[in-house]
Amino acid sequence: MPVSVRTLPTPAGATERAPAGPDHAAQLRLQARRRRRETALLLAPALLWVLVAVALPLAMVVWVSFWRADGATLVHTFDLDTWSGVVGSGAFRSIGVQTLKVVAIVLAVVATVGLLCGYFLARFVRSKRTATLLLMLAILPFWTSYVIRIITWQPLFGNRGVLNWLLLELGLIDQPASAFLYNETAMICAMASLYVVFVIGPVYWALSRIDDDVIAASRSLGASAWKTFWKIEFPLAKGGLVAGCFFAAIFLFGDYATEQLIGGGTNPALSGTIRAIAGSGQWPTAAALSVCLLAMTAIVLGIFMKIHDLRREL
Amino acid sequence: MTHLSYEEMSRQRALAEARYTRRSIVGGGLRAVGGLAATGALGTLLSACGGDSSSAGGAADGGGGTIREIGLSLTEDPRIFGPAQKELGIKIEGKSDNLGNQITFWQQNYRQFDDNQLNFNQLGAIQETIRPVPVREISAWNDQVMPLFREPGHPGYNERSGWPIAGTYTREAVQSRRYDVFQAVPTWFGFDAFGYLEGQAKGDLKSYGAIFDPANKGHATLINEPITSVMKVATYLEGSGRAQLEGPINNLTKRDLAVVFRFLGQLKDAGQFRLFWSDFGQLVDLLTAGEVWIGDFWASAVAAAVEGGARAVFVNNPTEGSNGWIQGVAISKQAKDYDAVVKYIDWSLERGVVGGILGVQGYYSPRPDSAQKALEQQDAPSGDGNAWEYWYEGAQPDERPSLESRLENVADWQAYPDEFQEYSRLWTEFTAA
Numbered sequence: 168m169p170v171s172v173r174t175l176p177t178p179a180g181a182t183e184r185a186p187a188g189p190d191h192a193a194q195l196r197l198q199a200r201r202r203r204r205e206t207a208l209l210l211a212p213a214l215l216w217v218l219v220a221v222a223l224p225l226a227m228v229v230w231v232s233f234w235r236a237d238g239a240t241l242v243h244t245f246d247l248d249t250w251s252g253v254v255g256s257g258a259f260r261s262i263g264v265q266t267l268k269v270v271a272i273v274l275a276v277v278a279t280v281g282l283l284c285g286y287f288l289a290r291f292v293r294s295k296r297t298a299t300l301l302l303m304l305a306i307l308p309f310w311t312s313y314v315i316r317i318i319t320w321q322p323l324f325g326n327r328g329v330l331n332w333l334l335l336e337l338g339l340i341d342q343p344a345s346a347f348l349y350n351e352t353a354m355i356c357a358m359a360s361l362y363v364v365f366v367i368g369p370v371y372w373a374l375s376r377i378d379d380d381v382i383a384a385s386r387s388l389g390a391s392a393w394k395t396f397w398k399i400e401f402p403l404a405k406g407g408l409v410a411g412c413f414f415a416a417i418f419l420f421g422d423y424a425t426e427q428l429i430g431g432g433t434n435p436a437l438s439g440t441i442r443a444i445a446g447s448g449q450w451p452t453a454a455a456l457s458v459c460l461l462a463m464t465a466i467v468l469g470i471f472m473k474i475h476d477l478r479r480e481l
Numbered sequence: 482m483t484h485l486s487y488e489e490m491s492r493q494r495a496l497a498e499a500r501y502t503r504r505s506i507v508g509g510g511l512r513a514v515g516g517l518a519a520t521g522a523l524g525t526l527l528s529a530c531g532g533d534s535s536s537a538g539g540a541a542d543g544g545g546g547t548i549r550e551i552g553l554s555l556t557e558d559p560r561i562f563g564p565a566q567k568e569l570g571i572k573i574e575g576k577s578d579n580l581g582n583q584i585t586f587w588q589q590n591y592r593q594f595d596d597n598q599l600n601f602n603q604l605g606a607i608q609e610t611i612r613p614v615p616v617r618e619i620s621a622w623n624d625q626v627m628p629l630f631r632e633p634g635h636p637g638y639n640e641r642s643g644w645p646i647a648g649t650y651t652r653e654a655v656q657s658r659r660y661d662v663f664q665a666v667p668t669w670f671g672f673d674a675f676g677y678l679e680g681q682a683k684g685d686l687k688s689y690g691a692i693f694d695p696a697n698k699g700h701a702t703l704i705n706e707p708i709t710s711v712m713k714v715a716t717y718l719e720g721s722g723r724a725q726l727e728g729p730i731n732n733l734t735k736r737d738l739a740v741v742f743r744f745l746g747q748l749k750d751a752g753q754f755r756l757f758w759s760d761f762g763q764l765v766d767l768l769t770a771g772e773v774w775i776g777d778f779w780a781s782a783v784a785a786a787v788e789g790g791a792r793a794v795f796v797n798n799p800t801e802g803s804n805g806w807i808q809g810v811a812i813s814k815q816a817k818d819y820d821a822v823v824k825y826i827d828w829s830l831e832r833g834v835v836g837g838i839l840g841v842q843g844y845y846s847p848r849p850d851s852a853q854k855a856l857e858q859q860d861a862p863s864g865d866g867n868a869w870e871y872w873y874e875g876a877q878p879d880e881r882p883s884l885e886s887r888l889e890n891v892a893d894w895q896a897y898p899d900e901f902q903e904y905s906r907l908w909t910e911f912t913a914a
Binding site for chain 1: 584585588589606609699700705706707749754755756757758759763766770771772901902905906909910912913914
């Protein structure tokens with residue numbers, strides 16, 4: 168039986184008339200100070216951790232981006248050489264655009280597929296147990312390491328992979344096709360398969376929280392299934408969808424292994440470029456590119472927060 | 482660039498896997514903290530205070546000395562470290578890294594190390610951090626050392642670049658023609674070329690040209706790293722007469738680089754390259770799965786792919802010539818125990834352990850006489866004759882040509898190019914195109 172807010176007991180003292188006078192004001196100030204001190208103390212460990220593990224390393228990266236690489240010697244200076252090289256480089260710009268393009272496509276795929284799968288689990292699987300089982304199956308690949316998940320694409324889609332074997336057996340091709348691996352499409356498919364689970368879970372969770380009566384009310388008032396979905400279910404599932412995409416985007420921007428192992432290194436993303444450049448000893452350029460990547464990620468995450476304020480989900 | 486045997490890579494993998502158990506992470510962390518406190522931080526503090534850190538060491542190890550070394554995993558092999566420590570009575574603390582990290586790590590931390598076992602193609606990048614070594618102080622550097630490494634003009638010497646002499650000795654020692662001071666001391670060397678899958682790759686399979694032949698379109702590959710890839714392409718372009726380059730092929734000018742990258746760009750646009758490979762294990766997988774047919778494969782990866790059932794072939798002496806490389810020891814400007822490193826270099830050259838272990842992986846010693854002693858006691862891979870005859874003398878030239886013929890075939894030696902940043906910039910543009 169839901170309890171009305173109006174019937175809730177009033178907090179003790181809230182309705183009492185506050186006694187006036189300088190003593191009371193001083194007491195209130197003291198209380199406020201104590202509260203602030205307590206808040207600061209409670210926050211201190213987390214703030215300290217964020218400072219040491221996040222803020223300082225980030226500040227270091229920004230600082231290194233103002234160094235200069237003189238051959239392989241790192242000159243600890245403060246100049247804009249590295250930044251002007253990075254900003255002025257057509258190659259880095261096109262890598263940045265390529266990165267955004269791939270992230271956008273993969274996010275579109277994972278959002279669509281994730282929404283469909285989540286919807287299927289929430290609406291078409293009646294038994295909670297089966298839905299949980301199916302959800303666990305979707306998460307199952309995450310029990311293995313990331314690299315193993317990527318590498319399994321090779322026996323599936325490689326020259327001697329299952330797909331080629333099948334197509335050859337069916338007589339649809341007479342030579343193994345090399346179109347399924349080491350290109351952008353293969354990379355996008357692999358990334359989508361890796362990150363779609365981030366969306367399925369939250370969407371399923373959001374949809375399964377919608378009261379069946381709400382759906383029934385919509386339908387009984389004459390709304391079509393589509394209209395019900397679009398006007399009721401989708402807005403209520405939006406939080407889950409955005410949360411899933413939010414986390415998928417974080418991983419996507421940082422993913423450099425899929426690009427190398429499935430993309431073949433011929434369509435580099437910013438993360439892979441940073442790794443290669445840092446590996447050749449050019450730390451300032453790698454640091455400047457890292458700042459760019461961080462900014463891109465922050466902007467995209469900011470857009471997600473604009474679409475749906477995830478803090479409301481907490 | 483790491484040049485690893487399959488066994489070495491397997492060992493590395495096993496070690497890497499074992500390394501990350503919970504207990505070892507805790508232990509490793511504690512050791513790292515302890516080590517940092519004991520060496521790194523203290524060394525930094527001393528250097529920062531302007532203290533002379535090149536005092537005699539060895540107190541902690543019973544008098545023989547301690548060497549703090551950075552190198553590739555191959556040079557950090559316990560089969561080498563073990564006997565060296567035992568026979569010399571010194572302690573060796575090794576840290577292995579990959580090429581790029583090795584340069585950068587060394588640049589930042591050379592004050593805390595005594596030596597760097599490195600590919601000489603890094604020397605140009607770390608000039609300011611290393612201490613030149615007078616030749617007379619290395620007693621193993623005697624008449625038994627291959628003349629190639631002692632003076633210009635012998636088979637394998639490149640007139641235009643001056644390598645390997647230009648890489649081995651200081652600029653002054655080369656200009657004065659005295660060859661009496663090392664930049665770094667060579668302890669082993671080898672040759673890079675290319676490989677292919679038999680029955681798949683088409684065209685003239687003795688030439689690098691096959692990598693760029695449209696008949697192999699969509700099945701060719703190059704390593705995703707500018708110095709060695711660019712040098713291979715330059716070797717082909719000049720060796721085949723397709724281009725006349727200004728600089729030596731191990732140190733191209735900006736104009737040369739434009740020629741190389743125009744050629745590569747056209748090929749990439751036409752879909753010549755299936756992918757760019759980046760590590761040993763990946764290359765072996767690609768070859769055994771038949772994903773790539775031809776490319777600048779490492780000999781050791783080809784050997785591993787053959788073990789895995791692939792019909793892979795390494796071309797030892799391509800028409801346009803191979804790319805030689807040298808590995809050796811550079812001593813830190815702030816080495817604490819210079820004498821111990823010198824003893825270790827002498828041991829590496831003379832004792833034959835290094836020559837024996839690396840010899841059966843296809844690499845050579847500048848002191849073949851010492852490697853010979855170790856290799857003659859081992860069988861050839863084919864079981865026909867001994868390892869010395871097979872690996873050095875070319876007893877089966879179809880499989881493994883003689884060292885002599887390989888020296889005659891070398892196009893140039895890998896070096897750190899003056900225009901490295903341009904190499905790197907253009908390579909990034911090329912891969913992103």
